[in-house]
Amino acid sequence: MSATAIKASAPPSELQIRVENRKRELIAEIVEHKKNSSRAGAAEAIDRAKGRLSELAYIVKEGVDNPSAKLKLDDWMAR
Numbered sequence: 410m411s412a413t414a415i416k417a418s419a420p421p422s423e424l425q426i427r428v429e430n431r432k433r434e435l436i437a438e439i440v441e442h443k444k445n446s447s448r449a450g451a452a453e454a455i456d457r458a459k460g461r462l463s464e465l466a467y468i469v470k471e472g473v474d475n476p477s478a479k480l481k482l483d484d485w486m487a488r
Contacts, residue, residue, distance in 0.1 A: 425473065428465070428482055435462055461485075 421429070435458045442451045442458070468481045 424479060424482055424486075427486055431486060432462065432465060461488075 439455055439458045442448075442455045445451055446455075464485060468478055468485060471478050471481075473479065473482065
């Protein structure tokens, strides 16, 4: 079995689970704001949530297995 296969089968860390849950929450917020797009502030809220998701995508692209990325994910979750 290759190292990649072993790594892929490892259970997600507590941080990864928290990040995935927050990602789902942000997506749900975007959907909700789009449903109520005529409400004041909806466009700004959508832009903020999209920005947060973009930040997350950038961090994940770097790889979540290195300590630097874990610190960035912790920081992302704290905001």
